[in-house]
Amino acid sequence: MNREIAVVAFAQTDHRRTSEELSEVELLMPVLHDVLARTGLRTADLDFVCSGSSDYLAGRAFSFTLALDGVGAWPPISESHVEMDGAWALYEAWTKLRTGDADTALVYAYGKSSPGSLRDVLTRQLDPYYVAPLWPDSIALAALQAQALIDAGDTDEPALAAVAARNRENAAANPHAQLRGPVPHGDHVVRPLRRGDCPPVGDGAAAVILAAGERARALTERPAWIRGIDHRVEAHGLGVRDLTDSPSTRIAAERAGVFERPVDTAELHAPFTSQEIVLRKALRLGDGVRVNPSGGALAAHPxxxxxxxxxxxxxxxxxxxxxxxxxxxxxxxxxxxxxxxxVLEGDPR
Structure with a gap:
């Protein structure tokens, strides 16, 4: 079924280094109340709910079931979960609406990185036989990618520092950002990456509401229509990849219709400055595109x-x-x- 699907509301927490006084449910509930209030919907009006989170961060199995308390125990809901970033939960919800099985969906995601060592936790996503036993952490691997870019002549340390400065300058206007305005670039964490090249560790949550067709137009004055969406994956083995390029991003962009005509804004999930360099090239973003006006993941990275x-x-x-x-x-x-x-578009003005 070819249905138009739109994002009709978005809400997020104020992202902080730690929210140790809050449980995941307490972190999430204000965001859920906020996003519902923006549309006037109640839980009973939702046809589908999908969430994204990680049991590794929570330190217990099936932790997402506890977060469902934030949605409410009544009335019963149609619910799903992905052990991924909430963007992939949105993909599942979008698919559900496209089939005609639902007209509205709530998508939410949350993460509390503060209780443990995020650099150690993220090693658990690596190849369990050849890479994970070596315990290369997320910053060390990002540094390998950054050095590959420098060796290829695609960037240098001053250019990376400029990426960090621009993102955090953009974040000065974002009240939810964890880091706003000038931030010292600092010493090397793992060469060639300095402290400022890395994302802040922090806690946060976000939620969006999707709606189909005329339902979307009834819920917001200017829906953000999802004109294309796609996701692709690279080889698991880092040694067989060209870390200076991102073919999966380029293919996903082609399938989503990015290159059909220009975009005016790009929100890139680039936790490290070097990764923005890779993504800009893969997505063919010119100087006329506003990149990360929110500050991006360098300003807040739950x-x-x-x-x-x-x-x-x-x-x-x-x-x-x-x-x-x-x-x-x-x-x-x-x-x-x-x-x-x-790819998101608004109705012509």
Whole structure:
């Protein structure tokens, strides 16, 4: 069934280094109340609910079932979950609406990285036989990618510092960002990456509401229509990949229709400065495109929610008339291993 699907509302927390006084449910509930209030919907009006989170961050199995308390125990809901960033939960919800099985969907994601060592936790997503036993952490792997870019002549350390400065300068206007305005670039963490090249560790949550057709138009003045969405994955083995390129991003962009005509905004899920260099090339983004006006993942990076936030931020710009055709990107895995691309458009003005 060829149905028009739109993002009609977006909400997120104020992202913080730690929210140790809050449980996942307490972190999530204000966001869910906010996103529902923006549309006037109640839980009973939702046809489908899908979430994204990670049991590894929570430190217990099936932790997402506890977060469902934030949605409410009554009335019964049709619910699903992905052990991924919430952007992939949005993909599942979009598919559900496209089939005609639902007209409205709530998508949410959350992550509390503060209780443990995120660099160690993320090693669990690596190849369990050849890579994970070596314990290369997320920053070390990103540094390998950054060095490959420098060796190829695609960037240098001053250019990476400029990426960080621009993103955090953009974040100065974002009240939800964890890092806003000038931030010292700092010493090397793992060469060639300095502290400023890396994302902040923090806690946060986000939610969006999807709606189909005329239902979307009834819920918001200017829906952000999903004109294309696709996701692709690279090889699991880092040694067989060209870390200076992202074929999966490029293919996803082609399938989503990014290259059919120009976009005016791009929200890129690039946790490290070097990854923005890779994504800009794969997505063919010129100087006329506003990249990460929210500050991106370098300003706030709640793991499992940061990709969904990119979609929400792009949609919010369309809602308020700041953008007409926007691209949103989400990634998962080491060195941009898996990538999802969404094209959002507003109705002609």
């Amino acid at each position: 793991v499992m929610a940061a990709g969904l936030i990119r979609i929400g931020e792009a949609a919010a710009r369309i809602h308020r008339g700041a953008s007409d055709r926007a691209l949103a990107h989400a990634t998962s895995g080491p060195c941009l291993q898996q990538n999802l691309v969404v």
